[in-house]
Amino acid sequence: MKTLPAALLLLSAPAFAAGFELGGNAARGAETYKTMCSSCHGATGKGDGAASAALNPKPANFQDAARAASVTDEYIYKMIKNGGAANGKSAMMVAWSPALDDGKIRDVSAYVRSLAPRAAPTAPAADTTGKGTEKATPAKAKKK
Numbered sequence: 001m002k003t004l005p006a007a008l009l010l011l012s013a014p015a016f017a018a019g020f021e022l023g024g025n026a027a028r029g030a031e032t033y034k035t036m037c038s039s040c041h042g043a044t045g046k047g048d049g050a051a052s053a054a055l056n057p058k059p060a061n062f063q064d065a066a067r068a069a070s071v072t073d074e075y076i077y078k079m080i081k082n083g084g085a086a087n088g089k090s091a092m093m094v095a096w097s098p099a100l101d102d103g104k105i106r107d108v109s110a111y112v113r114s115l116a117p118r119a120a121p122t123a124p125a126a127d128t129t130g131k132g133t134e135k136a137t138p139a140k141a142k143k144k
């Protein structure tokens with residue numbers, strides 16, 4: 001399988017800058033989030049779960065694009081894996097590494113990431129649909 005590493009590089013290109021590849025599958029992470037995280041972080045990630053009333057500091061709003069852009073994938077991953085205390089944050093955010101294996105932590109991290117609209121577009125994915133060419137061709141090119 002000599003071509004596999006090259007394929008992986010292509011898939012994870014946007015993560016290069018940080019030197020950390022989160023990977024993970026947001027759709028799979030959604031289930032973990034619902035059962036283990038939403039009580040504090042809220043059903044839609046706004047930090048308004050039922051248990052959040054008693055929390056100080058409150059969990060961050062995962063839908064806040066500016067906030068999301070200010071933290072790295074690696075930070076999100078480490079907060080979930082090692083907990084708040086290990087990262088100089090609230091110990092109310094526990095370490096999930098005993099409960100979740102690394103794959104599940106990456107999945108739920110990806111889900112958290114998926115909740116915020118991207119503040120700035122990342123590199124466009126390779127166009128495999130052929131539809132991209134419609135957009136790339138200016139409409140006025142058809143005018144005479």
Ligand code: HEC
Binds near residue numbers: 032038056
């Ligand atoms: C008991 C409540 C509670 C539960 C359950 C909980 N968290 Fe948290 N989480 C917090 C609190 C409080 C913070 C804020 C810590 C701080 O800022 O000091 C936090 C912070 C975070 C952060 C850092 C966000 C940022 O932008 O700084 C992430 C990511 C996160 N939690 C993900 C999760 C995930 C994923 C789960 C489920 C596997 C989860 N949390 C479960 C309370 C909780």
